[in-house]
Structure formats: C-alpha cells, structure tokens
Amino acid sequence: MIETLSVRQFKSLESVEVQLGHVNVFIGANGSGKSNLLEAMGVLSAAADGKVTDQSLQQRGVRPGVPALYKSSFRKSAGKPAPRPLYIFLSAAGGGASYSVNLHNPLDRPMPAWQFKTESWKKGTQELVRRPPAASRRSNPEQGLAALLAVERAPTDPALLLLKELQGYVIYSPSTGVLRGTAPEPQSRQPVGLSGGQLPAAIHQVLRSRRESKYARRVSREALELIDWADSYGSRRASRIPLSPAAAASPRVVRFTDRYMAEDRNVLSGYDASEGALYVLFLAVLAAHESSPTLCAVDNADHGLNPRLARSLTSRLCEWYLKSPRPRQILLSTHNPLVLDGLPLKDDRVRLFTVSRTNTGRTTVKRVTIDEQLLAKAKGEYPLSQLWVMGHLGGISNV
Amino acid sequence: MSEVLHVAIVVEGPTDYVVLTAAVEALLPGREIVFTQLQPKSSETLAPVGRETGLGWAGVYRWCRQASREGGGRVSGSVLFGSHDVLIVQVDADVAGKTYRSGHIEEDIQDLPCERPCPPPSATTNALRQVVLRWMGEAAVPAGCVLCTPSKSMEAWVIAALFPNHRLLKQKGSGWECHADPEAQLSQRPKKSRIRKTRKDYQSKSEEFVRAWPAVRKGLSEAKRFSKELLAQIASKPQ
Numbered sequence: 001m002i003e004t005l006s007v008r009q010f011k012s013l014e015s016v017e018v019q020l021g022h023v024n025v026f027i028g029a030n031g032s033g034k035s036n037l038l039e040a041m042g043v044l045s046a047a048a049d050g051k052v053t054d055q056s057l058q059q060r061g062v063r064p065g066v067p068a069l070y071k072s073s074f075r076k077s078a079g080k081p082a083p084r085p086l087y088i089f090l091s092a093a094g095g096g097a098s099y100s101v102n103l104h105n106p107l108d109r110p111m112p113a114w115q116f117k118t119e120s121w122k123k124g125t126q127e128l129v130r131r132p133p134a135a136s137r138r139s140n141p142e143q144g145l146a147a148l149l150a151v152e153r154a155p156t157d158p159a160l161l162l163l164k165e166l167q168g169y170v171i172y173s174p175s176t177g178v179l180r181g182t183a184p185e186p187q188s189r190q191p192v193g194l195s196g197g198q199l200p201a202a203i204h205q206v207l208r209s210r211r212e213s214k215y216a217r218r219v220s221r222e223a224l225e226l227i228d229w230a231d232s233y234g235s236r237r238a239s240r241i242p243l244s245p246a247a248a249a250s251p252r253v254v255r256f257t258d259r260y261m262a263e264d265r266n267v268l269s270g271y272d273a274s275e276g277a278l279y280v281l282f283l284a285v286l287a288a289h290e291s292s293p294t295l296c297a298v299d300n301a302d303h304g305l306n307p308r309l310a311r312s313l314t315s316r317l318c319e320w321y322l323k324s325p326r327p328r329q330i331l332l333s334t335h336n337p338l339v340l341d342g343l344p345l346k347d348d349r350v351r352l353f354t355v356s357r358t359n360t361g362r363t364t365v366k367r368v369t370i371d372e373q374l375l376a377k378a379k380g381e382y383p384l385s386q387l388w389v390m391g392h393l394g395g396i397s398n399v
Numbered sequence: 400m401s402e403v404l405h406v407a408i409v410v411e412g413p414t415d416y417v418v419l420t421a422a423v424e425a426l427l428p429g430r431e432i433v434f435t436q437l438q439p440k441s442s443e444t445l446a447p448v449g450r451e452t453g454l455g456w457a458g459v460y461r462w463c464r465q466a467s468r469e470g471g472g473r474v475s476g477s478v479l480f481g482s483h484d485v486l487i488v489q490v491d492a493d494v495a496g497k498t499y500r501s502g503h504i505e506e507d508i509q510d511l512p513c514e515r516p517c518p519p520p521s522a523t524t525n526a527l528r529q530v531v532l533r534w535m536g537e538a539a540v541p542a543g544c545v546l547c548t549p550s551k552s553m554e555a556w557v558i559a560a561l562f563p564n565h566r567l568l569k570q571k572g573s574g575w576e577c578h579a580d581p582e583a584q585l586s587q588r589p590k591k592s593r594i595r596k597t598r599k600d601y602q603s604k605s606e607e608f609v610r611a612w613p614a615v616r617k618g619l620s621e622a623k624r625f626s627k628e629l630l631a632q633i634a635s636k637p638q
Contacts, residue, residue, distance in 0.1 A: 359420070369482070393482050
C-alpha cells in the first residue's frame with residue numbers, strides 16, 4: 001500500500017506530501033488541484049512501468065501535456081523569485097519500500113518521452129536501483145531501470161509489490177454514455193475501461209465469481225440494495241433484451257429487472273436504466289472484480305448520483321475496500337457534500353483531504369483532523385456535509 | 400514551502416474580502432496563505448432565506464450567531480478552528496450607528512446603536528467590538544481570532560491606499576477615520592480614476608492595495624490595530 005506520495009514541481013503542485021490511507025477522499029474547489037494530484041500518481045505509475053510517454057500516460061487516464069504545462073511555472077511573488085524548475089519529482093513509499101524519480105523534458109524542444117534524470121527504488125535502506133544524474137548519459141534516459149530490474153525480484157518482495165501497485169494505477173472517469181454503451185471506450189482495460197466501458201462483461205464476471213467468493217456475493221448483493229427500483233441485475237447478450245435501435249450494438253449489455261413493472265415487460269438494459277444504477281455497478285466492479293487494480297483513482301466519483309445515493313454508496317464502497325480479501329487502495333475526488341457523510345472517518349484507514357490553492361496559486365493538501373469534537377457534531381446537528389458547505393472544513397470555492 | 404497558513408474570513412461584502420486578503424498578504428510577505436471566505440457565502444446574492452446569512456453587517460451578525468451555535472454557544476468552539484489557523488471577522492465602524500431593526504434582525508439585547516463621538520475612532524470601534532463579541536458568544540477576543548473594524552468603512556482604507564493625496568486624508572488627527580461616508584468619495588472620483596464597488600474592480604487594484612498597505616497602516620489607527628493583532632496571532636502559530 002502507498003503510505004506517502006510526494007510531488008514537487010508538477011503543475012500546481014510545487015511541493016506536496018500526502019499520507020494516504022486505504023480510502024482517500026479529496027474535496028476542493030474546481031481548479032484547486034485535485035485532478036493534478038491524481039495525475040501526479042499517474043505519471044509516477046508510468047515511470048514505474050518504464051516509460052513516460054503520451055501513450056503511457058493516456059493509458060492511465062492522465063491528460064498528456066507539454067513540459068511547459070507539466071512543470072510548475074508560478075509567477076514571481078512577494079519575497080520569492082519566479083521558480084524555474086528543471087525536473088518533476090515524484091515519490092511513493094509504503095510497506096518498507098519506496099520508488100522516486102526526477103523526470104526531465106526540455107521546455108524549448110519537448111521530446112515524445114520524458115527522461116529519467118534520477119531514479120531510486122529502495123527496499124528499506126537497500127537501494128535496488130540508484131540512477132544518479134550522470135548515469136543518464138550512459139544508459140537510455142527514456143527507460144526506467146526499476147521496471148527492467150523488477151523481473152529479478154521475488155514475487156513477495158515488498159519493493160516489487162510497491163512497484164506493481166504503482167504500475168497498475170489508473171484514473172477512472174466514468175461517463176454515462178460509455179456506461180450505457182452508446183459511446184465508445186477511449187481506454188479499454190481489464191476489467192473495465194477508464195470511462196466505464198466493458199461494464200456488462202465485468203458484471204457478468206463478478207456475478208459468476210459469487211460461486212467461489214463470499215466477498216463477491218456480498219458486494220453484488222449490497223450493490224443491488226443500493227438500486228432500490230431493481231429486483232435483480234446482470235448482463236445479457238444484446239440480442240436477448242429489448243433494446244432501442246439507437247443504442248450502439250455491443251455483444252453484451254447490462255440488464256435490470258424493474259420491480260414495479262409487469263413481469264413480461266420488466267427487463268431493461270443499461271441504455272434505458274437510470275445512470276445512478278450504472279455508477280453503482282461500476283464502483284462495485286472496481287471493488288469486487290479480481291482483476292481490478294489494487295491502487296486506483298476515480299475522478300468525480302459522485303457523477304450522476306442523487307446525494308443520498310452518493311452517501312450510501314460511499315459508505316458501502318468504504319466497507320468493500322476495507323474488507324476486501326485483497327488489500328486495495330482508492331483515491332476519490334468529489335464535489336458532492338453528502339459523500340462526506342458516508343465516510344467512516346473514525347477508521348484511520350479512511351481519510352478526508354481538502355485541496356486548496358494558496359494566494360500564489362500553489363496547491364496545498366490538508367488532511368481534515370478528525371477528533372471527538374468533530375465526530376460528535378457530525379453525529380448531531382452538523383453533519384460533515386453541512387460543515388463543508390459552511391466552509392468550516394476548508395476546501396470550498398471563494399467565488 | 401513554509402507551513403501554509405489557513406485564514407478564514409468573515410466580511411460584510413465581496414469587496415471587503417479583496418481588501419482584507421490584500422492586507423493580510425502585505426503583512427505576511429512570502430507566506431503561502433489559503434483564504435476561505437466563510438461570509439458572505441457565494442450563493443447569497445439575494446435576501447437571506449432559511450439558513451442563508453445574507454450580505455452586509457446583518458450577514459456577519461447571522462454568521463456569528465450560526466457559527467456560535469455550531470460551536471456550542473461560542474464561535475471559538477467551532478470546528479472551523481481545526482481547519483484554519485486564524486479567523487478574521489470584519490464589520491465596518493459605521494454599523495455602530497445602525498439598529499437591529501434596520502438589518503431585519505430580531506434581537507432581545509439592543510446594544511446597537513453604540514456610536515460614540517469621533518475622534519477618537521477607537522471610542523466607537525471599541526464599543527462595536529464588544530457588540531460583535533456578544534454576537535460571537537465571546538467575552539473577549541478568543542485565541543485564533545482577529546476583529547477588523549475599519550472606521551468608518553473599508554472604503555476609508557481603499558482611498559488611503561489608492562489615492563494617498565486625497566485632500567481629506569490631509570486632515571490632521573483622525574479626521575479621515577471619522578468621515579461619515581468615505582464610499583461617497585470613491586464614487587465622486589473623476590471618471591478616469593473611479594472605481595466601482597465590485598469584486599472585479601477591486602481585484603484589479605489588489606496589487607496596489609498590497610503595495611500601499613504600509614502607508615495605510617501607518618496613517619489609519621484601525622488598520623494599525625488590525626495589523627498588530629493579526630501579527631500577534633500569527634506569531635503564536637508555527638512557521
């Protein structure tokens with residue numbers, strides 16, 4: 001598990017360090033830097049996988065950008081000269097291992113691939129990879145060394161586990177059109193694409209795994225409880241379900257049984273169902289599918305959800321992630337206040353962060369201190385959602 | 400980056416927010432600061448509805464009452480101090496001449512108006528600060544909190560910052576801080592140098608406010624008091 005993420009000179013993140021838990025929720029105004037933080041982990045993921053190119057970034061849900069936009073470029077401010085960073089520094093540590101890189105790409109003549117200026121992969125204090133700046137002249141500067149040397153590590157080596165977690169990291173941004181099957185998935189991936197594509201097949205696989213997995217049984221049952229108008233869900237071949245000709249033809253579609261409709265006309269597809277139900281199933285698949293990444297992010301996790309459903313789904317999602325037989329870690333960004341009320345923040349593994357810009361535009365990330373006073377208020381007249389909207393937690397827009 | 404300072408701000412209106420943040424930046428050069436505007440709330444451009452607090456001094460009053468309720472009877476008990484290092488509450492000194500009725504507020508204790516002869520401006524602002532503390536449920540200014548009471552209004556600071564040669568500023572003693580309507584002086588400027596009381600116009604002058612703050616602080620007693628009290632609060636916080 002990633003315990004600490006450090007970022008320097010990446011977009012609005014001039015110097016940020018975050019202590020992560022299992023479930024991490026980031027709140028803040030639009031443009032505060034939430035997505036930048038998720039993307040910083042995405043760039044580190046690409047580096048851990050050996051190549052930082054537009055393609056490797058897009059595969060992780062990171063918006064590719066030219067170095068002039070990737071490297072921080074703040075204006076001169078009172079008492080401070082205008083910084084001119086040469087490198088982006090990214091580091092992750094956890095489970096007694098760490099991986100850090102300094103990445104370089106010239107502003108005036110951008111290259112297709114970022115260069116590794118320095119690279120360090122450690123198990124405790126033992127350096128498995130140490131790439132000093134001078135080494136970039138001897139070895140291929142566009143190739144990460146840790147990704148190559150990973151083949152030599154034992155499968156249970158904590159350094160390898162950390163690297164693999166990083167390599168598998170992706171940022172999901174589910175979109176209604178892709179979930180419904182009416183829009184193509186731009187980044188396909190197992191078990192679901194970054195926009196929610198292949199959801200019907202993934203649901204099918206999770207439901208099949210119920211036979212062997214008590215955990216999959218639990219997640220799929222609780223997901224159904226969140227879709228109060230449905231008696232059941234699953235996936236079916238598109239040819240075996242009433243489907244509008246306007247819907248894009250895909251081999252399988254999500255299938256729901258409506259509990260209020262007459263028996264011979266109560267089956268509907270994801271194309272016709274409420275989008276909230278599709279988002280519930282999408283997150284359930286992330287939690288329960290055996291191939292879903294152990295480390296991932298969902299940007300705007302509340303998309304398309306009624307506030308109360310957002311609260312209940314958040315609560316369930318936390319339970320799913322905390323009780324998963326395979327340790328998993330998730331980063332979520334949200335603008336829905338009710339999401340906060342679904343967080344079991346007494347559990348230190350669930351963490352809430354505010355993301356803000358300072359007066360000079362730098363992003364700062366602050367963990368919300370959870371003490372007895374706050375918990376007592378949250379239980380009573382002042383739920384966290386309200387305290388956030390009141391501005392008392394920070395992480396709000398000043399416009 | 401040194402420790403980021405989180406400053407919560409309660410002001411009468413959006414232009415006051417611009418001036419106040421500029422003043423704080425000028426007082427803490429080089430310090431990274433996150434400002435949170437607690438009042439007025441962004442959605443409150445119309446009359447107060449339900450839990451909304453509204454604009455103006457009445458909005459500050461309602462915010463104080465709401466925050467003290469959340470804090471168990473006093474603002475210092477609010478959870479906002481868990482997320483912010485400093486809370487600044489601003490009320491213009493001309494509020495001392497108002498009545499609760501004029502703010503559409505039902506209040507049992509009629510401690511407004513509380514205006515005193517000016518000069519000195521502090522006679523009125525001291526009385527007004529006691530009133531604001533009562534709104535906040537406090538007997539004295541609590542740790543982490545700074546009161547800001549420009550006399551007679553924030554526009555006195557704006558004119559001192561942007562038009563340091565204004566004829567009324569040349570008055571001896573505390574004359575300018577006792578001028579009943581500095582805002583009118585702003586709107587009476589020649590068209591070329593006129594500034595509308597909008598967030599956008601004030602923001603365009605933000606850097607000028609910052610540069611001029613040392614002179615404002617030197618010339619106006621309430622600006623000096625605010626500066627001193629803010630710096631004292633910051634000094635008690637780790638860098």
